[in-house]
Amino acid sequence: MKYLVIKCGGSVLENLPRSFYEDIVKMHESGEWTPVIVHGGGPLITSLLKSLNVETSFVNGLRITNHQVLDVVEMVLSGSVNKEVVRNLMEVGGKAFGVSGIDGGLLTAMPTPDAKTLGFVGEVVSVNNTIIEGIVNQGFIPVISPIGIDGYGQRYNINGDVAASAIAKALGANLCFISDIPGILIEKDGTKKKLDKVSKAIIEEMIQNQTIYGGMIPKVKAAIDGLVHNIPEVGIINGFEKNSLLDYVNGKKIGTKIVLEEEIA
Template sequence: MKYVVIKCGGSVFDALPPSFYKNIVELHQSGEWQPVIVHGGGPLISSLLDRLGVETTFVNGLRVTTNEVLDVVEMALSGLMNKQIIRKLMEADGNAYGVSGVDGSLLRAVPTEEADSLGFVGEVDKVNTEIIEQIVKQGFIPVISPLGIDQYGQRFNINADMAASSIAQSLAAKLCFISDIPGIYVDEDGKKVTLHQVGSKKIEQLIEDKVIQGGMIPKVRSALSALAQDVPEVSIVNGLAVNSLIDFMNGNQIGTRIILDKEMPHV
């Protein structure tokens, strides 16, 4: 079984066309690939926190996560967002099964190094792949919300890009970050040009030059981490383009393929 982990962010979710979900179902039904979806939900979390009057603060752009905030995060991710994705896949004639990283300790978590200032924000320590494999054996597409839990039952909010990277590593899967842009691009003579292939040194340079910034930074850092742990391929793909996911899986030049410098072709 060849797995592909598809990470879908909350910011792009509302804009994804029905063809995106049809592509996932087509991949699943082909018998060649088994899709696993990992999703975020930042905008929905922020909206729910506002509506419920739960105050939050930020440190270096990251949300401080208390147990009260975690209640809302869990409600948004494992409840609303997770089930919306399942409904979309069902509308595309697919079979999907939603699960949280908390369920069965699917994502065993540890606190981040910044836990003193950020609260219950975690990193994945171990992925219980047996749960994913059991869902797959039943004929479903797993849809995973990125919460984790430690051995004492404490929940943690986990960055969805990092969670997707860890799951891809554990399954030796291709990793595909779905975005609302064609990939990583640079300005050349006033025009935006997509980099269809980029190595690790170039990525670090683009971060330093502030070409890559904001939410794209954890994406590319997660990509490099995954590649270093034998994930065969990582790409950023525009989910708004028709059949972009199928094109990516077929090896067509679409989006940005991120590779380690040792894989770069010698000229």
């Protein structure tokens, strides 16, 4: 069974076309690839926090999370957004099953090294594969919200890109980040150019010189971490391009492929 972990950020989820969900269902029904969806929900979380007059801020693309923010994060991710993705798949004839990383201890977490600054932001310690495999074996597409839990029952807000990478590592899956841009862009001669392929060293240099910044930082770091830990392939594609997901799994030249140095031709 070939797994494909599909990470959809909150900023793209709000506007993804119906055809994107149709492509996931087609992929699932073909049996060649088994999709597993991990989603974010950042803009909706920010909007709700604002309406509740709760301050929110970010460090290197990660949201500082206290108890109050954590309650809102869980409510939005595991409630509103998770069920919306499940509904969207069902509307196009798919079978989907939504779970939180807390359910069954799917995502065991621990605080990040920057816990003093970030609060209840977590790293994934382990992934309970049997839950994902159980959902898949029942004929459903798993839809996972990135909330983790430790052995003491403490919840953690896990960046969706980090969670997706951890799940892909655990499943030996390919990892595909869905964006609203065609891939990683650089400016050349006054115009923006897409990188078809980029290495770990170049990404680290682009973070250093701030070509890559904000929310793209955890995305590319999660991609590199996954490759180092045997994820076969990581791609970033535009989910708004027609058939982009199917083109990606069929090996067409689309988006940006992130690779380790030795793989660059």
